[in-house]
Amino acid sequence: MAEEIKQDYWSYVKRQFSSNKRALYSMYVIIFMAMIALFADFIANEKPIYCEYKGNTYFPIFRDYGVSLGLAKWPKDLLNINWIDAKFDKCLRAPIPYSTTNQDFFNSGFVSPFGKQNVASTRWRHWFGTDDIGRDITAGLIHGTRIAFIVGIISMSIASFIGILLGAIAGFFGDNKIQISRASVIMGIIFFFLGWFYAFMTRSYTLSDAIGESIIKFLGELLLSLLIFIGALFAGYLLGFVLKVIPFFKTKVNIPVNIIVQRMIEILVSIPRLFLIIAVIAISKPGIVLIMVIIGLTSWTEIARFIRAELLKVRSLEYIEASEALGYSRWRILFKHAIPNAIAPVLITVAFGIAAAILIESSLSFLGIGVPAEVVTWGKILAKAQGSKSQMWVAIFPGIAIFLTVTLFNLIGEGLTDALDPRQKK
Amino acid sequence: MLKYIVKRIAIFIPTLFVISLVTFYLSVNVPGDPVEQMLNSNSEMGSSANAQASEKAYIDKREQLGLNLPIFYFSLTNRAVPQNLHEIPKKFHRQNLERLIDKYGNWTEIQTYYNSLKEFEFKVAKVQKDSTNADALINIKEKLQKLYINYDDNAIKSSFASITTNLNVSASLSEVKTYFQTVEGNYEKGVKGKATVYKKYIPAVHWYGTQNQYHQWITKFMVGDFGISYQDQRPVKKVIWEAVRWTVMLSIVSIILTYLIAIPLGIKAAAKKDSTSDKVMSTTLFMLYSLPVFWVATLLIMFLGGGDFLSWFPAYGVGEISDSDSFLTVFWTRFYHLILPMVCFTYGGLAFLYRQMRGAMINTLSQDYIRTARAKGLDEKNVLWKHAFKNSLLPIITLFANVFPLVISGAIIIENKFSIPGMGKTAIEAISARNYPMIYTIVMFSAILTMVGYLVADILYAVVDPRISYNKK
Numbered sequence: 001m002a003e004e005i006k007q008d009y010w011s012y013v014k015r016q017f018s019s020n021k022r023a024l025y026s027m028y029v030i031i032f033m034a035m036i037a038l039f040a041d042f043i044a045n046e047k048p049i050y051c052e053y054k055g056n057t058y059f060p061i062f063r064d065y066g067v068s069l070g071l072a073k074w075p076k077d078l079l080n081i082n083w084i085d086a087k088f089d090k091c092l093r094a095p096i097p098y099s100t101t102n103q104d105f106f107n108s109g110f111v112s113p114f115g116k117q118n119v120a121s122t123r124w125r126h127w128f129g130t131d132d133i134g135r136d137i138t139a140g141l142i143h144g145t146r147i148a149f150i151v152g153i154i155s156m157s158i159a160s161f162i163g164i165l166l167g168a169i170a171g172f173f174g175d176n177k178i179q180i181s182r183a184s185v186i187m188g189i190i191f192f193f194l195g196w197f198y199a200f201m202t203r204s205y206t207l208s209d210a211i212g213e214s215i216i217k218f219l220g221e222l223l224l225s226l227l228i229f230i231g232a233l234f235a236g237y238l239l240g241f242v243l244k245v246i247p248f249f250k251t252k253v254n255i256p257v258n259i260i261v262q263r264m265i266e267i268l269v270s271i272p273r274l275f276l277i278i279a280v281i282a283i284s285k286p287g288i289v290l291i292m293v294i295i296g297l298t299s300w301t302e303i304a305r306f307i308r309a310e311l312l313k314v315r316s317l318e319y320i321e322a323s324e325a326l327g328y329s330r331w332r333i334l335f336k337h338a339i340p341n342a343i344a345p346v347l348i349t350v351a352f353g354i355a356a357a358i359l360i361e362s363s364l365s366f367l368g369i370g371v372p373a374e375v376v377t378w379g380k381i382l383a384k385a386q387g388s389k390s391q392m393w394v395a396i397f398p399g400i401a402i403f404l405t406v407t408l409f410n411l412i413g414e415g416l417t418d419a420l421d422p423r424q425k426k
Numbered sequence: 427m428l429k430y431i432v433k434r435i436a437i438f439i440p441t442l443f444v445i446s447l448v449t450f451y452l453s454v455n456v457p458g459d460p461v462e463q464m465l466n467s468n469s470e471m472g473s474s475a476n477a478q479a480s481e482k483a484y485i486d487k488r489e490q491l492g493l494n495l496p497i498f499y500f501s502l503t504n505r506a507v508p509q510n511l512h513e514i515p516k517k518f519h520r521q522n523l524e525r526l527i528d529k530y531g532n533w534t535e536i537q538t539y540y541n542s543l544k545e546f547e548f549k550v551a552k553v554q555k556d557s558t559n560a561d562a563l564i565n566i567k568e569k570l571q572k573l574y575i576n577y578d579d580n581a582i583k584s585s586f587a588s589i590t591t592n593l594n595v596s597a598s599l600s601e602v603k604t605y606f607q608t609v610e611g612n613y614e615k616g617v618k619g620k621a622t623v624y625k626k627y628i629p630a631v632h633w634y635g636t637q638n639q640y641h642q643w644i645t646k647f648m649v650g651d652f653g654i655s656y657q658d659q660r661p662v663k664k665v666i667w668e669a670v671r672w673t674v675m676l677s678i679v680s681i682i683l684t685y686l687i688a689i690p691l692g693i694k695a696a697a698k699k700d701s702t703s704d705k706v707m708s709t710t711l712f713m714l715y716s717l718p719v720f721w722v723a724t725l726l727i728m729f730l731g732g733g734d735f736l737s738w739f740p741a742y743g744v745g746e747i748s749d750s751d752s753f754l755t756v757f758w759t760r761f762y763h764l765i766l767p768m769v770c771f772t773y774g775g776l777a778f779l780y781r782q783m784r785g786a787m788i789n790t791l792s793q794d795y796i797r798t799a800r801a802k803g804l805d806e807k808n809v810l811w812k813h814a815f816k817n818s819l820l821p822i823i824t825l826f827a828n829v830f831p832l833v834i835s836g837a838i839i840i841e842n843k844f845s846i847p848g849m850g851k852t853a854i855e856a857i858s859a860r861n862y863p864m865i866y867t868i869v870m871f872s873a874i875l876t877m878v879g880y881l882v883a884d885i886l887y888a889v890v891d892p893r894i895s896y897n898k899k
Contacts, residue, residue: 193502197629202504205528267444270880274835275853275872279449282857282865283456359718363839366720367854385724395728399721407716 013344016419023415026408033405037146041065044096044139046083051091053077061094097124098136100143100376108134110391129393131384135376137394141401144378148405151292151361152354158296160350163303164339170261170304171311171342172334176254183249184240191236199229261308265301273298274363281370291370295357303349310342344420351413355406362402378402427888434884438877445873446647450640453866454497459517460862461488463656478548485515491653492642496634499641506531506625509632514540518575525577526617531625535616542612543573546605559596566592566599579618586610647870653863657856662867665852670871672744672848673841676764677833680771684829688776689822692783697810699788708784715777719770719836723843726766739766742845767844771836775829782825786818793817823886830879834872 018024042049047060054077066072084102098104104126106118113129128137180188200207203225210218243249277294284290314320315338323333365371365379378398385395464487488494496512506527514520519540526536547570555563569585569592576582589606593599646653652662691711695704731741745759790796791814799809838850845851849868856864 194629197502197504198627201502202626205525263441267441269831270441270877271445271448271869271873272831272835272876274838275869278838278853278857279452279865279869282860282862283452355716362718363720367839367842369854369857379720382721382724385728392728395721395724399718399725402718402721403713403716406718407713410712410716 009344013419017415020415020418023412023418026411026415030405030408030412033145033408034149036142037149040142040146042094044098044100044136044142045094046097046099046102048083048088048091048093052089053086053091055089093123096127096136096138096142098126098139100135100139101374102135102139104130104134104136106134108132110394112390113137113393128397131381131394137381137397140376140381141378141397143376144381144398144401145405147288147375147377148358148361148402151288151295152357152409154292155295155299155357156350156353158293159300159353160303160346161300162297163300163349164307164343164346166261166264166300167304167307168311168334168339168342170258171308172315172338173257173330174312174315175256175258177330178255178257179252180255181240181244181249182251182253183243183246184237185253185255186249187236187240187243188233191232191239194236195229195232198232199225203228258308261304265304268298268301274360277360277364278369281364286370286372288371288375291361291364295360299353299357302353303346306345306349307339307342310345311338314338314342348413348416348420351409351416355409355413358402358405358409430888431881431885434881438881441877442874446644446870447640449866449869450643452869453862454639456860456862458860460656461491461493461515461517463860464491478551481515488515492639495642496632496638497640498638499634499636501632501634503630503632504626505628505630506533506622507630508533508537516574522575522577528626529577529623530617530621531623532617532620535612535620539609539612539617542605542609543570546570546602546609549602549605553598553602556596556598559598562592562595562599565589582613586613647867652867655856655864656861657859657864662863665864666849666867666871669847669849669852672846673834673837673850674875676767676771676846676848677830677837680768680833681775681826681829683768683772684775684779685822687772688779689783689819692780693787693810693815693818695780695784696787696791697806699791708781711777711780714773715781717773719774720839720843722773723766723770723840726769727843731766739763741766744846764846767840767846770840770844771833774836775832778832779822779825779829783818783822786821787814790814790818820887820890823890824883826886827880827883830883831876834875 036043041061041064045061047064049059049061051058051060056075056077058075058078060078060083063072063074067074084097104119107126107130109130109132111117111126111130111134113127117125119125126136126138128141130136131140203221207218207221207225210221276298277291280294281290320333320338323337324330328336361371362377362379362382365377366383368380368383371377371380378401381398382395382402385391461484465483485494494513494515507524511520511523514523523536523540527533530536547567550563550566550570553559553563566589569589572585573582576585593603593606643653650663652666654660655662655665658665691707695707698704726739727741730736731739740763743763745763747756747759751759796809796814799813800806804813834849837848838853840846841848841850842854849871853865853868855861856868
């Protein structure tokens with residue numbers, strides 16, 4: 001007996017999860033795929049990783065990052081270079097020497113991976129074939145991994161944030177535990193609108209112009225707007241204190257947070273998600289960020305339900321009573337004691353949610369809505385297949401990629417369900 | 427029971443109200459000008475050369491669409507924005523005026539500037555075209571249109587400069603010169619000179635009453651008037667009705683099929699828990715659950731439908747039928763065409779329901795009363811179907827509410843892939859044609875259908891389980 005077995009909750013969950021081999025190996029594969037997503041630029045890229053050209057040494061992929069961040073510029077020699085045809089003195093290319101945008105005109109029209117290809121050498125072979133305009137499927141799949149993972153992770157982060165916050169408040173406070181004085185309610189409403197007015201309405205053109213300029217400028221303007229908004233709310237809060245001098249305003253009113261959150265959930269689940277997303281996308285410019293945000297904003301309901309149910313149990317436990325008796329504020333108890341103890345089941349929903357988000361993104365790509373033309377995703381490659389058997393490769397490889405990722409996340413979700421279920425305790 | 431149903435429907439109304447607000451908000455913010463779009467699809471009106479006549483056509487169409495009304499019951503803006511801004515007909519002009527208001531804040535001056543610009547446009551349109559001024563006129567008109575959509579000071583000034591040079595080209599243009607000078611004067615002295623930017627920071631609430639677009643839209647929606655489709659000028663109601671039939675039919679049949687297959691499979695699997703057949707079954711169905719429906723549809727078409735592999739099923743459409751065909755022929759044609767789509771509609775929900783049924787059944791089978799039933803010598807079949815089945819059915823029934831939206835969402839992809847003229851296909855076509863009345867009616871309908879699904883689930887729940895009483899509370 002070398003090591004002491006840790007008895008705390010998370011170590012227990014970890015052990016349970018690891019004993020489920022299916023889920024554990026799924027996890028490993030997902031980590032591997034995440035690595036592909038992270039290093040996609042170094043795995044499939046028309047630009048060499050390192051090259052010597054006209055006597056100078058370059059690291060084009062790194063420089064590309066610098067250029068897109070605005071920190072570097074392309075030297076004259078490389079500015080309009082055709083990376084694939086250029087003759088470098090020395091160069092080290094990525095394992096797949098194509099980017100998603102490269103059109104190989106000699107191999108256009110769904111070239112099969114197994115047949116003869118019109119390429120210079122095996123180094124340039126299209127291992128998974130090409131699509132109708134000669135783009136390399138392998139490169140598309142590798143960069144598609146990145147899009148799928150980003151969409152899955154970011155959208156579920158947004159969903160978790162909203163879901164945990166709303167679900168926890170609804171579950172912990174219920175319908176009759178939040179009482180606010182009339183003064184605060186009135187001031188809250190007034191200053192909410194004032195804050196909204198000065199932060200977002202009078203600044204609406206500043207904000208929308210900033211989106212067009214650069215994302216950093218937009219975030220800066222957004223931050224300023226948020227500060228104004230929060231400032232206004234704070235001012236309202238302070239004024240509320242003053243108003244409380246009058247007895248009428250001191251009377252407390254009940255805020256039924258539970259009912260409010262439940263209604264919000266009901267409304268959201270009443271609109272079929274794909275239809276809602278399509279309706280929103282119909283009025284805005286296509287963009288991956290938009291898709292992530294919409295998926296995030298529409299998929300928090302399940303998380304909120306989970307954590308609400310969990311907190312309904314937690315709030316009557318003794319340690320909560322104990323901390324109440326110690327005189328901690330209720331918000332502190334909620335965020336420091338209640339939520340951390342109820343958050344584990346959320347992991348299950350998040351795992352399933354990532355799978356669902358990836359499915360939605362690929363469905364949208366497949367339908368050709370919302371994803372910008374220059375972005376290559378799994379669903380988009382798949383949509384190229386029009387039903388002829390000669391285009392089989394275009395349908396099969398991205399399909400497998402989507403299927404595999406979704407299955408793996410679902411398996412992890414299942415593993416977590418088992419690991420977190422106390423009835424399965426051995 | 428009746429009381430409960432009435433209460434449940436009463437809860438739907440606020441939900442539906444909020445959904446209608448969301449939908450309406452989206453529909454108001456659509457890019458492009460719906461009036462222009464309607465006029466363009468009506469070619470005879472769009473080609474009217476005379477500026478005044480086309481403006482008249484525009485205003486008439488706008489009024490007919492009800493777009494001349496304020497958007498909502500009230501508006502929350504600032505003091506600089508006038509209450510009747512919505513009366514400016516052209517959407518792009520209005521958006522530009524809003525920009526100018528945001529920049530300078532003096533509506534009366536901006537309005538004078540705008541009106542003088544319009545007057546100048548009419549005067550220019552009346553100038554006789556001849557060989558000396560043809561190019562200049564084209565240039566002036568082009569710059570004029572730019573002025574309507576420019577709010578940037580430099581852009582406006584460069585347009586002004588260009589118009590001034592072009593006005594000096596020919597003597598025939600001297601007549602309109604004075605009008606242009608008014609425009610310039612109004613901009614420099616009025617708009618810029620008398621700017622009142624501070625007004626922007628004073629909030630203002632305008633009340634419009636029921637004469638607004640939302641009120642008109644929702645009252646019409648409730649009596650079944652959904653507007654006119656931009657695509658083919660047919661009433662949206664008609665188009666939707668033709669589409670909804672297919673989607674509702676397919677989803678109901680597929681849900682029934684799902685239940686009929688999933689329940690026995692789930693029970694069998696639960697009865698033989700952890701046996702090989704259970705494991706094979708569960709793994710297969712688990713994988714089915716993760717299969718993206720568009721992939722399955724693509725592969726089915728590729729390998730089974732009309733492709734060059736096995737041509738067993740028709741891949742597209744719902745089949746041609748004529749009035750003289752007998753019922754059986756019609757039925758067979760439809761059935762034959764809908765087999766592949768049906769498979770796609772069904773398998774996802776099947777996998778989902780199977781898992782739930784198996785779980786519920788395993789749960790029930792571990793209960794004490796099942797052990798009692800077995801102990802008193804009941805045969806396994808009786809235990810399974812008479813005792814356990816009834817009690818594990820409950821959670822499954824409620825899942826109806828989860829399966830239904832799943833199926834409706836699936837319709838978007840499946841109908842498009844198989845060319846079934848249902849709601850999903852209509853929605854995508856409407857989006858690519860920017861046919862907004864159509865899109866938002868479809869969203870409303872999909873929401874109503876889903877809510878009906880929830881209602882049915884709730885009622886079934888009450889019917890199946892007598893312990894649940896909705897009259898309490």
